[in-house]
Amino acid sequence: MDSIFGLQGGDFVIIACDGSIAHSILKIKETEDKILKLDDHKIFGISGEGADRNSFGELVHKNHSLIRYKTGGYMNLQETAHFVRSMYAQAIRSRDGPHQCNGLLGGVDSDGTPSLYWLDYLGSLQKITRGAQGYANYFLLGLLDNQYKPNLTKEEGIEIIKKCIKELQTRFLIAQNKFIVKIVTKQGIEVITI
Amino acid sequence: MSYDTALTVFSPDGQLFQVEYAMEAVKRGLCCVGVRGKDAIILGVEKKATSKLQDVKTIKKVYQLDHNLCMTFSGLNADARILANQTRLQCQQYKIYYEDDPSVDYIAKFTSQQQQKFTQRGGARPYGISTLIAGFSNNKPKLFQTDPSGACSEWKATSLGKSAKQVKDFLEKHWREGLHEKDALLLTTKALMDVVESGNKNIELCVIRKNECWFLNENEVEELTKITAQLQ
Numbered sequence: 001m002d003s004i005f006g007l008q009g010g011d012f013v014i015i016a017c018d019g020s021i022a023h024s025i026l027k028i029k030e031t032e033d034k035i036l037k038l039d040d041h042k043i044f045g046i047s048g049e050g051a052d053r054n055s056f057g058e059l060v061h062k063n064h065s066l067i068r069y070k071t072g073g074y075m076n077l078q079e080t081a082h083f084v085r086s087m088y089a090q091a092i093r094s095r096d097g098p099h100q101c102n103g104l105l106g107g108v109d110s111d112g113t114p115s116l117y118w119l120d121y122l123g124s125l126q127k128i129t130r131g132a133q134g135y136a137n138y139f140l141l142g143l144l145d146n147q148y149k150p151n152l153t154k155e156e157g158i159e160i161i162k163k164c165i166k167e168l169q170t171r172f173l174i175a176q177n178k179f180i181v182k183i184v185t186k187q188g189i190e191v192i193t194i
Numbered sequence: 195m196s197y198d199t200a201l202t203v204f205s206p207d208g209q210l211f212q213v214e215y216a217m218e219a220v221k222r223g224l225c226c227v228g229v230r231g232k233d234a235i236i237l238g239v240e241k242k243a244t245s246k247l248q249d250v251k252t253i254k255k256v257y258q259l260d261h262n263l264c265m266t267f268s269g270l271n272a273d274a275r276i277l278a279n280q281t282r283l284q285c286q287q288y289k290i291y292y293e294d295d296p297s298v299d300y301i302a303k304f305t306s307q308q309q310q311k312f313t314q315r316g317g318a319r320p321y322g323i324s325t326l327i328a329g330f331s332n333n334k335p336k337l338f339q340t341d342p343s344g345a346c347s348e349w350k351a352t353s354l355g356k357s358a359k360q361v362k363d364f365l366e367k368h369w370r371e372g373l374h375e376k377d378a379l380l381l382t383t384k385a386l387m388d389v390v391e392s393g394n395k396n397i398e399l400c401v402i403r404k405n406e407c408w409f410l411n412e413n414e415v416e417e418l419t420k421i422t423a424q425l426q
Binding site for chain 2: 058062065072
């Protein structure tokens with residue numbers, strides 16, 4: 001039931017998530033942050049059951065830190081995306097089974113190049129310029145395709161995200177009031193709540 | 195009968211010779227120094243090129259374990275690398291379980307426990323290193339030392355390796371409580387320069403602050419050695 005969606009612009013990446021956690025007919029929380037900060041220039045939006053989302057998110061975050069300390073270096077987006085993919089892929093034929101969550105990994109490399117990656121629980125990895133996870137796909141892909149153009153500015157990107165949010169609030173059965181939007185640029189990560 | 199070839203054999207006078215020999219390996223290692231200041235801890239270590247062809251710049255002997263935790267050592271380089279990687283893993287595991295950074299003494303105890311494991315296992319040898327672990331806990335700077343026997347202790351300032359005694363005497367005379375970062379840095383550099391072959395290429399310095407670690411680059415070390423030489 002989570003909506004995670006995002007797009008990549010000329011020099012930034014935006015990922016937005018809905019803030020709600022629900023249990024059968026109850027809305028437990030409206031302000032849950034489902035976008036994990038991996039470091040100052042990378043974010044990972046995860047959609048899935050609460051427990052899997054949290055545990056996989058923590059695994060990715062800690063393993064990412066561990067690799068950085070072991071190699072003494074910085075992992076760029078491509079390396080990180082492939083690393084997360086390999087975590088998914090190793091899990092699917094393991095005793096505990098696949099990690100039951102999907103994700104959107106986005107960020108900006110040290111030279112300013114933005115990238116956005118679509119990952120799913122079986123280990124699919126795709127570099128994309130705009131996309132979504134979960135039910136949001138049905139409502140937003142058309143809108144994102146329509147509005148997207150190469151080299152968007154940050155302000156244009158935020159406007160498109162606002163349109164996406166309005167679309168979900170209008171047409172999606174499950175009322176989602178609060179959305180958390182994170183924007184990564186070369187300067188760092190900005191968070192806005194819509 | 196010789197009691198020193200097997201690790202798991204005590205000698206009649208209660209010594210574990212393999213552990214003692216491991217500490218000898220440490221004593222022959224290159225010098226390293228740790229100084230605890232008021233708002234920073236300085237780790238300094240001697241680097242030595244085995245030949246003119248080796249690029250000394252690329253030798254890194256201060257290992258970053260976490261965003262504000264570092265470790266250096268005297269003794270066998272390769273053993274240090276293994277122990278550092280195990281400790282880095284433990285830092286991250288602690289964070290998964292407790293959602294909080296491990297304290298410096300937890301990490302120091304973990305490292306010394308790892309070293310102790312190999313003083314009680316047949317078929318394996320002890321780690322040939324003593325480590326200096328520096329970081330912040332409860333906003334207070336802490337410096338710990340571990341050795342091949344698995345002992346762990348906290349220090350205000352200490353040194354390991356060759357010439358350790360000489361450096362420790364120097365530190366005993368000149369260390370005082372509440373050193374600022376700059377003074378601690380100068381003290382560490384001076385202590386190292388006394389025993390290291392001259393040249394900034396042979397010293398590696400790291401400043402551990404409350405939330406970050408600053409690894410001095412070549413130029414900064416050179417600056418510092420120049421200032422220290424002038425002060426003498």
